[in-house]
Amino acid sequence: MPKLERITVGAILAALALYSAPVAYGQAEPPKPAQIVVNDSGGAMQNAMRAAFYAEFEKRYGIKVVNTSPVDLGKLQAMVKSDNIEWAVTEIGGQDAILAEKFGLFEPLDLKVIDLSNYPKHLQNRKSVFPKGVYSTVMGYRTDVFKEGSRPKTWAEFWDVQKFPGPRTMQNAPIDNLEFALLADGVTPDKLYPIDVDRAFKKLDQIKKHVAVWWTTGAQSAQVLIDKEAVLGTAWNGRYYVLIDQGAPIAIEWNQGVMKESSFGIPKGAKDAYWGQKFLSLVAEAKAQGVYANIIGYPGLNLEAIKFTDAKLIPFLPTSPENFPKQWWTDLAWWADNGPAVTERWSRWMLQK
Amino acid sequence: MAFLLAFYLVPVGLLLLQSVEGGSLAAYDKALTDGLYVGVLLDTMLIAAYVSIVCLLLGYPVAYFLAAAPAPWPTVGIIFVLLPFWTSILVRTYGWMILLGRNGIINRLLLESGLISAPFPLLNNMTGVLIGMVHVLLPYMVFPIYAVMRRVDTGLVSAAEGLGAPGWQIFRRVYFPLTLPGVLAGVTLVYILSIGFFITPALLGGGKVIMIAVLIEMQVRQFLNWSFAAALSAVLLAATLLVYLVLRRLFRSDLQWS
Structure with a gap:
């Protein structure tokens, strides 16, 4: 058994060295990957996400966005547990997001990167669940x-x-x-x-x-x-x-x-977490949310987004001034x-x- | 064998391990005593049995036709059986929703021709579930039976005829027993596949027909209670194996008798 033990200790040391490596580099931007994977709910949603967020991200950072689906809490847990994480960011339903946060499946949001100042007050202090829309x-x-x-x-x-x-x-x-x-x-x-x-x-x-x-x-x-x-x-x-x-x-x-809120999260330990934060900061922008709503009819939660939204669409948004107060x-x-x-x-x- | 070990036995072993997480049998206690899970498991096995029987009644004559018809027909028939097989299950399920609905094509035809005065409840109940599942699973019944029928020595049938046996007797005592291995394979396949069915019953049953796979999926994906999901899966696996052994026993003694 001593041989086995030595191997284990060696492996742990190696793992620790790898783990602390990013810290040593400090705040410097990590090298750009060729692509990141964003997991979304597919169907009509993915077309809207492509037009509003993915295309813009690709243009801005020169990193390709590959999208997968469906949204699956079980799969998220399987990825985090096995430390084999494919996604930089995943969409997640509101109820599942709370469970995911409780089980520690998400990285904390970097609110220095992601600007939530135009969001409703009760959403501005998020720990790890990004409020995507409603x-x-x-x-x-x-x-x-x-x-x-x-x-x-x-x-x-x-x-x-x-x-x-x-x-x-x-x-x-x-x-x-x-x-x-x-x-x-x-x-x-x-x-x-x-x-x-x-x-x-x-x-x-x-x-x-x-x-x-x-x-x-x-x-x-x-x-x-x-x-x-x-x-x-x-x-x-x-x-x-x-x-x-x-x-x-x-x-x-x-x-x-x-x-109900629909959300995004960055899986705990995702290798592209840095770019995940950047991606969410783009999703938080009013203009991108306007483009998204115009295609799919679901608004974001940036209160400025309504400025970029089609007038004919507004009566169909839960956040329109007329509809919002009727709901809970x-x-x-x-x-x-x-x-x-x-x-x-x-x-x-x-x-x- | 290595393949089976790596991709089947090891995952099943891990699954079983997960079901006794923390050395506790609590998950099994719940899976085996809670009325909900036991009841749904029994319903699932009953539905699987219905589907197997209907598939057999429909599939056996089709297989016979494919095996016995002259030249171009078997090929044409096989294409017709295979064609839906290559279409996505979801698409076929939505197709049935259009056909079977209260205002669906079938009900509208029957109503307009004056054959019925109120729409038949064909969808969003057990009838819809059975129709949808039989449609998806029929090829799994037809092909094993067809494969066996093609190997049946027709000389034996001629011999029985020559000895003066009437048609029904020939079928019952000569032809059918010879095709039994195919029937066993078909029934087993269809039964085992039915037990794990998921999306078709959820959509065509209108939510009123619950199968065990739905409850397992809920535990895996919605509640992340994997140890309970693993216990439910293990119970399902055990029940399936049991049915398989019983079926084999039954058919084997039949084979010997003939």
């Missing part, structure tokens, strides 16, 4: 079924199948739905958390048999309304926007919608703590006849 889970309905003046506007009315008959669609997950149930039951947005889970499920019992489809993917949530499998439903606002923009008979009700924010910390147990209960509830 999306809202909203109510959507078919305009050929529900006319203006006789359409549901609150979750209480969404639950009212007598007054507003027709099959519904909701996400196959407890997040948002428990809150919607409580709002339908008369709770006000400021009293939602901590969620009264029993009360929420009891209210969900009432709507269960009227939900024709519990959607799994974002694309499905909107397709279900197009196919008339349901006439009233919930979805992330951008999913409806894309179809409304193509002329589908669908409209959004922003009232009582729930906003998910308490992601509550979901990070209670998500597993509540989701298990959700599956049980789903299996009850």
Whole structure:
């Protein structure tokens, strides 16, 4: 065994030497890699990211941006645990981001590089989760079924199948739905958390048999309304926007919608972390966020970005002056703590006849 | 063998190791006693059994056609079986959503021809899940059976005919037993693949049909509870092996009997 021990000690010393090497170089800019990998959610998103952020980064630094997808918390943990990190930056859902921070999967943000001074006050002191943008889970309905003046506007009315008959669609997950149930039951947005889970499920019992489809993917949530499998439903606002923009008979009700943050993070130990910080500093810029929103309909959180956004798009943004006050924010910390147990209960509830 | 060791046995070993993280069997205790996980596991095995049976009933005649039809037809038939095989599962699943929906092509045809007065619930329930899964898995049933059928000695069938056996008897006592190895291979493949099915049931079942892979995925990707995910996977693996052994036993005694 002594031989083995010597090898181990040698390996540890070598590893330490390697680890401390970057510190020795101080603040000097590390050599430019030929490319960095940014992991995004793919689909229509990646085109917008390419146009707004990747192309600009390539122009500015001469480093190619290769994008991969999908966004996957499990894969992030696998990469960090095995110290085999492909990504310089990864997109991550709001709830997952909190979990990732809790599990120490992200590098701290360098706020000397990333300028968050034009962001809402409560987002300016981020440790490791970069606030990329905001999306809202909203109510959507078919305009050929529900006319203006006789359409549901609150979750209480969404639950009212007598007054507003027709099959519904909701996400196959407890997040948002428990809150919607409580709002339908008369709770006000400021009293939602901590969620009264029993009360929420009891209210969900009432709507269960009227939900024709519990959607799994974002694309499905909107397709279900197009196919008339349901006439009233919930979805992330951008999913409806894309179809409304193509002329589908669908409209959004922003009232009582729930906003969530979508985020970016730099995986812990990423070899291109330095360039990851630079990339995020570019994403934080107002102009880039305007370009991004114009393509995809999801705004960034730099409050100056609205100056660079198309006027026709503004009514479809959760951050527009008209829509913003009608909605409320998910308490992601509550979901990070209670998500597993509540989701298990959700599956049980789903299996009850 | 080295390949199997490196890419299968070692990862499975690591997975099993993870399931007893910290030397505790708590993950197994939950996986084996919690009504949710046991119930979903049984549902999954039942769905896999349905899919295998339907695939067998549909696939056996198709395989027979491919093996017995004259010259150009087998090639044409194989192309037709293979074509959907090369299309992405997601695309096929969305295709079924268009066909089977409440306002889908099938229901609209039936409604307009006056055959039914209200749309058939074909989608967002178990029916939709079964249709979608059978469609994806049918080739896995057809090809093993077809391969065996082509090797069947037709002289034996002629001999039975010559001895005056009626058609049904020939099929039951001569031809079918000779194709049993193919049936076993097909059923095993389809059953094992069905058990791990994920996206098709989630989309075509409207969220109302839950299979065990969905729950495992949730633990891996959403909650990062890998030791519990590993325990669930180990239980699934054990259940699958058990079914495989039972199937083999069943078919082997049948083979001997014939």
